Amino acid sequence: MTNEKIAVLVDSGTDVPVEITNQEGVYTIPLQIIYKDAVYKDKIDITPEEVYARLSQEIPSTSLPDGGQILAVLDQIKSDGYNKIIAVSISSGLSGTYNILRLLAEDSDLEMFVLDSKNIGIGAGLQAIHAYELIQAKLPFNDIVHKLKREVSKTTLYFNVATLEYLQKGGRIGLVSSIVGTALRLNPTISCNEDGIYYTVAKTRGRKKSLENLLKLLKADIGQHKNYRIAVAHGDALEEGEWVRSLVQETFPEAKEVLFGTISPALVVHTGPGLVGLGVQLFD
Known part of the structure; x- marks a missing residue:
């Protein structure tokens, strides 16, 4: 449909390669890494090497993306002219990210489908990459949703x-x-x-x-x-x-x-x- 402009939204735990996340129409929300003295945004404020270097002193915890940050990204997507979103999250069995995105989708004036990848890391990222490819192929939003659901397994x-x-x-x-x-x-x-x-x-x-x-x-x-x-x-x-x-x-x-x-x-x-x-x- 010509009036469909679809964005891809992923959380940083999907490990989508940077050559995809840097593409127009692809947006990332960072998970949070929590140390006793500071909170870092995944892949933005801290690198894997920095986490490894500190493991002997402290094993941090992780948390869901900040709700305010997610809303800011949704606003950015809307201001960039997109009216629909395919969001891909890491497994709901391992993180609450899927649920928070689903709840925010219910209150958003953008049409938004949130895919529970049932996977982690690049296992989820592969599904996000495919979503991007389907959008580039100009498939209608509903067809993309149906195809992604079917292909999770x-x-x-x-x-x-x-x-x-x-x-x-x-x-x-x-x-x-x-x-x-x-x-x-x-x-x-x-x-x-x-x-x-x-x-x-x-x-x-x-x-x-x-x-x-x-x-x-x-x-x-x-x-x-x-x-x-x-x-x-x-x-x-x-x-x-x-x-x-x-x-x-x-x-x-x-x-x-x-x-x-x-x-x-x-x-x-x-x-x-x-x-x-x-x-x-x-x-x-």
């Missing part, structure tokens, strides 16, 4: 962390089973279930094997699909992340693209250093 993120300490301390452990006896070197592979809550997909002995197992899980998901996008994410694990990316490129040459990037400061708080993740998005 077709995007999956698997990740390994060096330790469960940060997920436990941050209260984000979800259904991930605790592993007793680190001498066994059992590395959990974590994903989000249909409710968007963390759970253990596999336990592998040894870090290298656990990373290789990420590709096996991806291969099973992709199956005979010919149209898909893959993302590789890392948190203070650049060398391992690059190694996994090279394996992905060799194993899945038909991928539409292979994205690569670091996780946001807000996610660093809950995973600590040493995260490596793989996300896949399947298309019809």
